[in-house]
Amino acid sequence: MKLSIGLKSLLLQLLSLGLTYLLLFAIQFFWGASLSIFLALFLHCCIASVAALVLRFDWWWGVIQFSFPLLVVFFYWQSLPSFVYLIGLLMLSLLYWSTYRTQVPYYPSKSTLIDPLLNLLPVAERFNFVDLGSGMGGLLLDLSKRNQLGQFSGVEIAPLPWLVSVTRALFYRSPVRFYFANYIDLDLSQFRIVFCYLSPAAMSELWAKVSTEMLPGSLFLSYEFVVPGVEPDLCIELAQDGSMLYGWRI
Known part of the structure; x- marks a missing residue:
C-alpha cells in the first residue's frame, strides 16, 4: 500500500x-x-x-x-482552551483540505502577475481562461476587470478559499466562475489558456493532462514551477521580485 x-x-x-x-x-x-x-x-x-x-x-x-x-x-x-485547537484544526482543514494527497499547498497568487498575464491575453477575440487552484480568486477577479473579452474560470479543491472566491465574485458582481472541484477531473480542451500556481510535485502529472487534452494553438502557463524535462516556450521574469512565469504553446 x-x-x-x-x-x-x-x-x-x-x-x-x-x-x-x-x-x-x-x-x-x-x-x-x-x-x-x-x-x-x-x-x-x-x-x-x-x-x-x-x-x-x-x-x-x-x-x-x-x-x-x-x-x-x-x-x-x-x-489554551481545547476548543481553540478544534477551531484551528477546522480552519486549517478547510484551507488546505487535500494538501496531504495532492502535495499542493495553498499558494496565494501575487499582484505582480497581473500585467505579464494581461500581455499574453488576446485583445481582439473572445477566449476561455482557467486558473487551476484559484485560491481566494483575486487574480481572476483582477484579470476579468481589465480584459472584457475573456471568460475567466477558477477551479479550487479547498472549501474555504473556494467559498471566499465565490463570495467575492458575488459582492463585486463579477462574471468570473469559481468551481469547487479537482482540476484533474476538468476537461482542459474547453480552455484556450490554462494557468496554474501549484507545486513541483504536481507538474509532471499535470503536463500529461495538458499535452493530452489542450487543443493546438492553446497556451499553458505556470508561475514559478517548470515542467520537468520540458523546455518552456516562454520565460518571463517579473521585474518586481525576480520570480518567473513560464509558458508552453500547445
Missing part, C-alpha cells in the same frame, strides 16, 4: 523522536551528560528536517518537519 505524503511525514516525526531519545540516552550513558529540554527539542527538529531532505521530500517538508515540534511545544505552553 502506497502511503500518502502526510502519513509519511507523521511517521518521520515519530521515528525522529525515537532517534532523539536514543541519542539522549547515549549521551547520558557514555558521557554522563544530559541536554536541556530546549536542546533536546532542537536536536529532534534538526533530525526530522535533515531526514526529510535525505529521503528526498520536497524542500518545504524540511521546513515543516523542523517547525512542527516547535509549534506543538509552544502552543502546549500557552495552556
Whole structure:
C-alpha cells in the first residue's frame, strides 16, 4: 500500500523522536551528560528536517518537519482552551483540505502577475481562461476587470478559499466562475489558456493532462514551477521580485 505524503511525514516525526531519545540516552550513558529540554527539542527538529531532505521530500517538508515540534511545544505552553485547537484544526482543514494527497499547498497568487498575464491575453477575440487552484480568486477577479473579452474560470479543491472566491465574485458582481472541484477531473480542451500556481510535485502529472487534452494553438502557463524535462516556450521574469512565469504553446 502506497502511503500518502502526510502519513509519511507523521511517521518521520515519530521515528525522529525515537532517534532523539536514543541519542539522549547515549549521551547520558557514555558521557554522563544530559541536554536541556530546549536542546533536546532542537536536536529532534534538526533530525526530522535533515531526514526529510535525505529521503528526498520536497524542500518545504524540511521546513515543516523542523517547525512542527516547535509549534506543538509552544502552543502546549500557552495552556489554551481545547476548543481553540478544534477551531484551528477546522480552519486549517478547510484551507488546505487535500494538501496531504495532492502535495499542493495553498499558494496565494501575487499582484505582480497581473500585467505579464494581461500581455499574453488576446485583445481582439473572445477566449476561455482557467486558473487551476484559484485560491481566494483575486487574480481572476483582477484579470476579468481589465480584459472584457475573456471568460475567466477558477477551479479550487479547498472549501474555504473556494467559498471566499465565490463570495467575492458575488459582492463585486463579477462574471468570473469559481468551481469547487479537482482540476484533474476538468476537461482542459474547453480552455484556450490554462494557468496554474501549484507545486513541483504536481507538474509532471499535470503536463500529461495538458499535452493530452489542450487543443493546438492553446497556451499553458505556470508561475514559478517548470515542467520537468520540458523546455518552456516562454520565460518571463517579473521585474518586481525576480520570480518567473513560464509558458508552453500547445
